[in-house]
Amino acid sequence: MNRIGVIGTGYVGLVSGTCFAEVGHKVVCCDIDESKITRLKQFNIPIFEPGLEELVKKNAAEGRLSFSSDIAGVIKDSAVIFIAVGTPMSASGEADLSYVKEAARMIGRNMNTHKIIVTKSTVPVGTGRLLESLIRDNLPDSSQTFDVVSNPEFLREGSAIHDCMNMERAVIGAGNAQAAEAIAELHAPFETTIFKTSLESAEMIKYAANTFLATKISFINAIANICGKVGADVTEVAAGMGLDSRIGNKFLQAGIGYGGSCFPKDTYALKHIAEEAGYSFKLLEAVIETNENQRLLIMDGLVQSLGSLRGKKIAVLGLSFKPNTDDVREAPSLSLIPRMLEMGADVCAYDPIAIREAGQYLPDEVDYAHELYECVTDCDACVILTEWSEIVNMDLERVHRLLRSPVMIDGRNCFELDVMRAHQFEYHSVGRQVIRTAVPAAVTV
Numbered sequence: 001m002n003r004i005g006v007i008g009t010g011y012v013g014l015v016s017g018t019c020f021a022e023v024g025h026k027v028v029c030c031d032i033d034e035s036k037i038t039r040l041k042q043f044n045i046p047i048f049e050p051g052l053e054e055l056v057k058k059n060a061a062e063g064r065l066s067f068s069s070d071i072a073g074v075i076k077d078s079a080v081i082f083i084a085v086g087t088p089m090s091a092s093g094e095a096d097l098s099y100v101k102e103a104a105r106m107i108g109r110n111m112n113t114h115k116i117i118v119t120k121s122t123v124p125v126g127t128g129r130l131l132e133s134l135i136r137d138n139l140p141d142s143s144q145t146f147d148v149v150s151n152p153e154f155l156r157e158g159s160a161i162h163d164c165m166n167m168e169r170a171v172i173g174a175g176n177a178q179a180a181e182a183i184a185e186l187h188a189p190f191e192t193t194i195f196k197t198s199l200e201s202a203e204m205i206k207y208a209a210n211t212f213l214a215t216k217i218s219f220i221n222a223i224a225n226i227c228g229k230v231g232a233d234v235t236e237v238a239a240g241m242g243l244d245s246r247i248g249n250k251f252l253q254a255g256i257g258y259g260g261s262c263f264p265k266d267t268y269a270l271k272h273i274a275e276e277a278g279y280s281f282k283l284l285e286a287v288i289e290t291n292e293n294q295r296l297l298i299m300d301g302l303v304q305s306l307g308s309l310r311g312k313k314i315a316v317l318g319l320s321f322k323p324n325t326d327d328v329r330e331a332p333s334l335s336l337i338p339r340m341l342e343m344g345a346d347v348c349a350y351d352p353i354a355i356r357e358a359g360q361y362l363p364d365e366v367d368y369a370h371e372l373y374e375c376v377t378d379c380d381a382c383v384i385l386t387e388w389s390e391i392v393n394m395d396l397e398r399v400h401r402l403l404r405s406p407v408m409i410d411g412r413n414c415f416e417l418d419v420m421r422a423h424q425f426e427y428h429s430v431g432r433q434v435i436r437t438a439v440p441a442a443v444t445v
């Protein structure tokens, strides 16, 4: 058994730490936020992630997973240290490395034996080298040796455990072949493809992968916007494109764009990295701009169907940035609900899990319903921002009956047009024909 110390118990630290424990390693997770560690010790998991609580309990009970707020002690006791702290977007768009740098200094100060430091956080190219020098500068004994390895994390929120346990590849970037091999061996139980690279290439692979996926989303959203104007249906177009194995059918779901803790900040960070390197990344700029405009389709749909929003009551279904998570970082709800309020609407919001999270950031005027059907009651329109299965599977007949006017603005293309026609909704979706209850039209939101 290897002793892995994980610094940071956000999504990545907690999920990857738990999964490395699940495959047999001994893992201790630590965090600067003592309240998180107190909660984790009581199995009160700070994030909503399906299956995580059970897996944490199981691995803790079997003695492979524990939590500590003694960061220095965890560093001293570990042979391998994962850095899994946040790298949020700074005001200028670049990745804020202050947490990563602080973690490196702490590691340097507490280095007592040879250790491999593994960066799981998403960091700009060159950070691995920067961490090497920061650690070296903080060593109590300058002859102490260590290695820095980049091993970016590719899990998705909402399916994080599945993604980690069934990882498609482990990218291992290192300057030292022995350190790379040691981290490859750590991955042996996952039976995944090991891809060894330089430190710099591994760091770039993470940004290139995320921005490529973001590009796919903005591309299909741009196609959707044209489809809406020329009478094509983007869901058919995406399905037809996806049958070409060179294109593939994944990440072609048109909607109100990508949000979350990764794509928005990582697209900005790569744009910044490119600028620093003297390259003007026009394609990526267009991806970002397309994404930022896309969510405004919701406002267009509301104005088309209701005219002025003043005094209108709007039901907003879905507050998290995607289903199966309570994460609201860069969620469309956080920018769209304040706009609705500014335009004079009353908003009642519902989410199966994320009300508490979203409520911290939304204006006080928002009402929250604890049940979907209560939320839509007496509303002038129903807006869908997140495709939770509870929302996709709602009883449309009941919703039609409860709404004051049967208007639905769907930012995630949850329903078939024929179904909405049969239920006599006015239905605005993305890149598809608008269904009107009385007069059919060929314009989409």
Ligand SMILES: NC(=O)c1ccc[n+]([C@@H]2O[C@H](COP(=O)([O-])OP(=O)(O)OC[C@H]3O[C@@H](n4cnc5c(N)ncnc54)[C@H](O)[C@@H]3O)[C@@H](O)[C@H]2O)c1
Pocket (backbone or CB within 6 Å): 007, 008, 009, 010, 011, 012, 013, 030, 031, 032, 033, 036, 071, 084, 085, 086, 087, 099, 102, 103, 120, 121, 122, 123, 153, 154, 155, 156, 157, 261, 262
């Ligand atoms: N969220 C994801 O799905 C995901 C997936 C892949 C990669 N990533 C990347 O992984 C990194 C972490 O993301 P996250 O969403 O888990 O972050 P997060 O912000 O949710 O959690 C980071 C944790 O690190 C802790 N921390 C900060 N500084 C610390 C220090 N010096 N010592 C100990 N703990 C410290 C914080 O208290 C916090 O609990 C980011 O770089 C992100 O881009 C995230």
Ligand SMILES: O=c1ccn([C@@H]2O[C@H](COP(=O)(O)OP(=O)(O)O[C@H]3O[C@H](CO)[C@@H](O)[C@H](O)[C@H]3O)[C@@H](O)[C@H]2O)c(=O)[nH]1
Pocket (backbone or CB within 6 Å): 122, 153, 154, 155, 156, 157, 158, 210, 213, 217, 250, 251, 252, 253, 254, 255, 256, 257, 258, 259, 260, 261, 262, 263, 321, 322
């Ligand atoms: O066809 C699609 C697919 C996704 N999205 C949106 O894109 C965003 C991101 O979705 P997803 O990638 O499923 O979730 P994340 O948890 O943000 O995961 C991404 O970001 C992580 C952090 O870097 C990476 O580790 C993952 O590989 C990468 O998929 C969400 O707002 C989705 O609604 C679409 O609009 N259309």
